[in-house]
Every structure is written in C-alpha cells, then in structure tokens.
Amino acid sequence: MARVIGGVGTTHVPAIGKAIAEGKQKDPYWKPFFSGFGAVHRWLAREQPDIVVVFSNDHGLNFFLDKLPTFAVGAANEYRNEDEGWGIPVSRAAKGDAALSWHIINGLVADSFDITMCQEMLIDHAVTIPLQLMWPNGDWPAIVPVAINTVQHPLPSMARCLELGRSVGRAIATFPQDLKVLVVGTGGLSHQLDGKRAGFINKDFDTLCMDQLSGDPESLTRYSIPQLVELAGAQGVEFLNWMAMRGALTGTVSELHRNYHVPISNTAAATVLYENRPRVLRRAA
Amino acid sequence: MRHHIEGTTLFDGDQAQKGYALNRMCFSFNSAENRAAFLKDEDAYCAKYGLSSEQRAAVKSRNVLNMIAAGGNVYYLAKLAGIFGLNVQDIGAQQTGMSVEAFKAKLAAAGR
Numbered sequence: 001m002a003r004v005i006g007g008v009g010t011t012h013v014p015a016i017g018k019a020i021a022e023g024k025q026k027d028p029y030w031k032p033f034f035s036g037f038g039a040v041h042r043w044l045a046r047e048q049p050d051i052v053v054v055f056s057n058d059h060g061l062n063f064f065l066d067k068l069p070t071f072a073v074g075a076a077n078e079y080r081n082e083d084e085g086w087g088i089p090v091s092r093a094a095k096g097d098a099a100l101s102w103h104i105i106n107g108l109v110a111d112s113f114d115i116t117m118c119q120e121m122l123i124d125h126a127v128t129i130p131l132q133l134m135w136p137n138g139d140w141p142a143i144v145p146v147a148i149n150t151v152q153h154p155l156p157s158m159a160r161c162l163e164l165g166r167s168v169g170r171a172i173a174t175f176p177q178d179l180k181v182l183v184v185g186t187g188g189l190s191h192q193l194d195g196k197r198a199g200f201i202n203k204d205f206d207t208l209c210m211d212q213l214s215g216d217p218e219s220l221t222r223y224s225i226p227q228l229v230e231l232a233g234a235q236g237v238e239f240l241n242w243m244a245m246r247g248a249l250t251g252t253v254s255e256l257h258r259n260y261h262v263p264i265s266n267t268a269a270a271t272v273l274y275e276n277r278p279r280v281l282r283r284a285a
Numbered sequence: 286m287r288h289h290i291e292g293t294t295l296f297d298g299d300q301a302q303k304g305y306a307l308n309r310m311c312f313s314f315n316s317a318e319n320r321a322a323f324l325k326d327e328d329a330y331c332a333k334y335g336l337s338s339e340q341r342a343a344v345k346s347r348n349v350l351n352m353i354a355a356g357g358n359v360y361y362l363a364k365l366a367g368i369f370g371l372n373v374q375d376i377g378a379q380q381t382g383m384s385v386e387a388f389k390a391k392l393a394a395a396g397r
Contacts, residue, residue, distance in 0.1 A: 015372070049376075059360045064312050065301055085314040085364035086372075151360060153297040192395055194359035196350070197292030198377040199388055201395035226288035226295070235359075262396025266373045 002175035004183055004276050005047055007249050008040060009242045010133060011269040012056065012126045012186040017088040021134055036259025036271045037133055041257060043273055044134060049182035051097055052143045053168060055244040056126035056186040057150040059084070068114035070156050071164060073108065074145040076102040079123045091128035095142040102176055104144060107171025113164055121145060148244060150187070150237045152221045158228065159221035161240040165247020173250070185245025189237025191267035194234055201268045205231045206260065209239060214255040214274060217246045249276040296358045304356020310334035311361035320368050349376045
C-alpha cells in the first residue's frame with residue numbers, strides 16, 4: 001500500500017525562480033531563505049519519496065476567470081510549465097502518475113468533494129519553485145497537482161481545505177502500489193501585493209499558524225476567509241494550501257524543521273517539514 | 286454581509302465581473318507575442334479586449350490602485366507590470382505612495 005511519509009510547506013514567490021536561475025542562493029538577501037532547505041534536502045535524501053502530491057493555487061497560467069474550479073486535480077502523466085508573463089524562466093516539466101491521480105479523484109468524489117478533473121494541466125511557479133527548492137538538481141519525483149482556488153472569492157474555508165487534505169490522505173493509504181508519498185503545500189505565509197495595504201506582513205499570526213499546524217490544525221479552522229485576509233494579507237490566504245497538506249498527514253505528525261524569514265520579495269517566507277508516522281505501528285513499537 | 290478590511294479590496298464576484306475585460310487582457314500577456322503586440326499599439330490592443338473607459342484610463346496612467354478599482358486582480362495585473370519591468374516592490378511602492386527603498390525598508394522592518 002502507498003503511505004504518506006511526510007509533508008513540506010513552503011513559500012513559492014516567483015522571485016525565488018529568478019534567484020535560482022541567477023545562482024543567488026548564497027547572496028546575503030537570499031541565504032537566510034535558501035539555507036532553510038538543508039534539513040529538507042537531507043531528509044529527502046534519506047526518505048526518497050516516490051511521488052509528490054502538491055497542493056497549490058494557480059496564478060493565471062492554467063486557469064482563467066472564465067472557468068475557475070474551487071478544487072482541481074491533475075490526472076496526467078506529464079505537467080508542463082509555460083511563460084507566465086512576468087519574466088521568470090520556464091521550468092522543466094514534471095512527470096505525473098495518472099493511476100494515483102484517478103485513485104485520489106475517486107476517493108475525493110466518494111467523500112463528496114465535487115472536484116474538477118484535468119487530463120491536461122499546466123503547472124505554474126506555485127508548483128515548479130517548490131520542486132526546484134526541494135530538488136535543486138532537477139531530479140524530482142512524479143507529482144499529482146491539486147489546485148485550490150485562492151484567487152477569486154468566495155474561497156473554500158480553512159476547514160474545507162483541511163478536510164480535502166484528509167480525504168487525499170485516506171485515498172493514498174488505500175492505493176495498492178507500494179509507494180512513499182510526500183505531500184506539499186505551497187504559498188504564503190503572510191503577504192499582500194495589492195491595495196493601500198500592500199506590504200502587509202504579520203509575523204505574530206504566521207508564528208501562531210506554524211505553531212498550531214503540526215499539533216492542532218483544527219484550531220485554525222476558526223478563522224473565516226475574511227479574517228484570514230485581514231490577518232495574513234490578501235495573498236496570505238494561500239495558507240489554505242498548507243491546511244490541505246497538513247490534512248493529508250493522517251498519522252502521528254511531528255515537526256522536524258522550520259525556517260521563517262522576512263522578507264523575500266513582499267512575503268514572509270516559511271518552510272516547514274513534517275514527518276508522518278502510521279499510528280498503528282507507533283503503538284506496536 | 287461584507288467584511289471591511291482597510292486598504293484591501295476582496296476580489297469577489299462583483300470585482301471579477303467588473304474587471305473581466307481587463308483581467309482577460311492581462312491573462313493574454315502570458316504570451317510573448319501578445320506582450321509585443323501591446324507595446325506596439327497599446328490603444329488597438331486595449332480596444333481588442335474591450336476595456337471599459339475606466340479600465341483604459343487606469344492602464345494608460347499605469348496606476349495600479351485605479352486598475353484595482355476597475356476590477357483588476359493583482360495576479361493578472363502583475364503580468365502587465367512585468368511588461369514594463371516592474372516587480373511587486375515597485376507596484377507596492379506605487380500603491381502605498383512610498384519610494385521603492387522606503388517600501389523595501391518597511392518589509393524588512395516587518396521581520397523584526
């Protein structure tokens with residue numbers, strides 16, 4: 001059976017893609033952010049996940065406002081990146097695993113998540129930058145992308161995204177192939193690009209979110225979407241992707257690593273690494 | 286019931302409907318060919334996408350707050366800003382009436 005071995009939460013700011021392309025990882029501006037990935041690299045090298053489920057939001061590459069699904073799951077064997085219009089280099093493609101995608105889709109719909117199924121899906125920087133950060137040599141595993149609308153309100157609630165993740169986690173656990181699965185939530189943390197409040201960052205709220213996410217994600221569901229906009233900034237709502245990632249960790253979760261640095265571009269940049277151990281094995285041990 | 290957040294416009298159904306033509310034009314800037322066409326003849330390009338007079342004036346003035354008031358969504362507007370080589374610190378500075386240096390300093394101060 002497949003099992004979820006852990007989760008990663010990471011910022012996906014487009015400027016990171018530029019910094020990688022220009023080799024600026026050790027510049028004083030960038031080092032506090034990139035150095036936060038050493039622990040993630042060591043863990044990935046040890047654990048060797050076979051496949052990555054990525055919860056992220058599209059920024060107007062694959063989806064436009066003409067048809068904008070609340071939740072969409074990729075069901076392809078390859079996902080390409082393309083020109084996003086703001087000058088970051090086009091990333092290499094990611095392989096997919098359509099069989100696992102359809103298994104997750106079946107599980108989600110059986111759990112009353114009426115998602116959109118996509119046999120073609122472009123992945124934008126919200127997927128490619130986290131892959132580049134986690135596997136700097138470009139040798140990343142196959143992915144299943146799950147897109148969550150964080151662009152056009154009404155957005156799904158914190159509770160709904162946590163439940164979406166849980167449903168994905170349950171589906172993975174019943175996939176008959178013996179696979180080690182990593183789940184990733186991208187975006188955030190607090191930031192706001194638009195309006196007179198542009199530049200808003202809330203370190204206290206980010207800290208609270210990270211403190212609660214590993215042990216008590218349920219406690220964060222008390223925040224409504226407008227409250228989340230107010231506390232995390234208009235684009236800080238990307239934390240919904242992190243909630244889904246955390247939901248997919250259905251075992252015993254421990255935080256192995258955390259890095260938080262302000263600012264990267266206009267954003268409070270954060271990286272977390274969670275380990276997910278099966279509950280039953282833990283009791284037996 | 287609307288939740289008012291100072292200095293923030295929720296991109297909801299009303300905004301999405303109002304801003305559709307502007308955002309659709311900005312979405313087209315994923316293509317280098319379209320970015321070049323915009324630069325070559327901005328009036329014709331805006332006319333092709335049916336921008337309202339408010340949207341056209343906002344684009345012409347390069348004023349991001351006015352583009353948002355006309356229904357623009359920042360993820361799409363960022364593609365327009367990219368044509369002029371402006372990043373999110375540049376547009377943040379413009380919207381807050383600060384110099385880019387002062388805006389960057391404000392961001393850095395938020396981490397302390």
